[in-house]
Amino acid sequence: MLHEKYNQKTKFLILICLSIAIVAGFSSAIYHGSANAQNKTSIESTGIKSTTTNATKINIVLVHGLWADASSWSKVTPILQDAGHKVIAVQLPLHSAADDVATVKRAIDLAGGPVILVGHSYGGFIITNAGYNNPNVKGLVYVAAFAPREGQSVSTFPPLPKEFEGKPVLIFDKGGFAYINPALFHDFFVQDVDQAQAKVLAVVQKPANISGLVNAKSGPSAWKQHPTWYEVSEDDHVIPPAVERMFAKQMNATTIALPSSHASLVSHPTEIAQLILNATKGITK
Numbered sequence: 400m401l402h403e404k405y406n407q408k409t410k411f412l413i414l415i416c417l418s419i420a421i422v423a424g425f426s427s428a429i430y431h432g433s434a435n436a437q438n439k440t441s442i443e444s445t446g447i448k449s450t451t452t453n454a455t456k457i458n459i460v461l462v463h464g465l466w467a468d469a470s471s472w473s474k475v476t477p478i479l480q481d482a483g484h485k486v487i488a489v490q491l492p493l494h495s496a497a498d499d500v501a502t503v504k505r506a507i508d509l510a511g512g513p514v515i516l517v518g519h520s521y522g523g524f525i526i527t528n529a530g531y532n533n534p535n536v537k538g539l540v541y542v543a544a545f546a547p548r549e550g551q552s553v554s555t556f557p558p559l560p561k562e563f564e565g566k567p568v569l570i571f572d573k574g575g576f577a578y579i580n581p582a583l584f585h586d587f588f589v590q591d592v593d594q595a596q597a598k599v600l601a602v603v604q605k606p607a608n609i610s611g612l613v614n615a616k617s618g619p620s621a622w623k624q625h626p627t628w629y630e631v632s633e634d635d636h637v638i639p640p641a642v643e644r645m646f647a648k649q650m651n652a653t654t655i656a657l658p659s660s661h662a663s664l665v666s667h668p669t670e671i672a673q674l675i676l677n678a679t680k681g682i683t684k
Contacts, residue, residue, distance in 0.1 A: 460516050467603075496615035512535030514533075515540060544646070568587055572606060589662040628677065629654045631656040
């Protein structure tokens with residue numbers, strides 16, 4: 400009899416313990432499920448916030464000109480990156496204008512929208528064409544650059560300044576690709592930097608297939624579709640400053656002028672970077 404009472408009491412205690420364990424386990428599951436849901440929501444919210452922040456940044460595609468390469472933007476690029484922008488400095492083949500336009504279009508696609516296109520010198524001809532009817536492009540910045548109307552070519556505009564007439568400014572390889580004569584590179588292209596830096600720039604210059612570039616006619620102009628900014632180099636020996644001012648005026652561009660050689664992106668990188676940053680702010684207003 401005593402034994403039966405003991406067994407019943409033991410069974411009762413076991414049932415109570417099991418009940419408590421089940422309730423505790425159920426409560427724990429509810430708590431952890433709720434906590435996981437809250438954590439998931441928190442993580443997802445953070446991810447959305449981060450994506451939104453990145454999406455508000457303007458991407459920048461830099462396009463060099465003739466007798467240069469993408470490294471000519473090396474002083475400008477870190478300033479733009481430090482401001483939070485994704486930057487692509489395109490390497491143009493310089494074999495034909497069509498190839499160069501196609502190269503920049505691929506860079507625009509790679510960068511994703513929204514994009515500011517920046518062109519130096521002949522690079523202005525390229526962004527004028529690459530940016531036309533491109534939904535990712537939101538603005539154009541011209542740095543001592545060509546900004547042709549439809550049907551115009553680089554050869555449409557005035558030739559070399561008088562002080563360089565008759566001088567062997569260009570030298571050609573066997574394939575017909577042209578270089579600026581290293582002996583004249585400093586005085587012609589970038590007279591406002593020291594000789595040592597000019598020598599390096601002369602070494603890294605990309606040869607250009609002149610016949611396939613300067614005679615190519617422009618298609619419809621992207622600058623008729625987008626806000627524009629222009630930098631006039633007042634001491635330019637490659638494109639006459641008067642021609643640069645004409646380009647800026649015909650586009651109704653926001654314009655600055657610098658006491659610079661043709662290569663203002665090299666000799667005045669801070670001012671050029673600021674012009675580009677101003678453009679990124681201008682298209683978001």
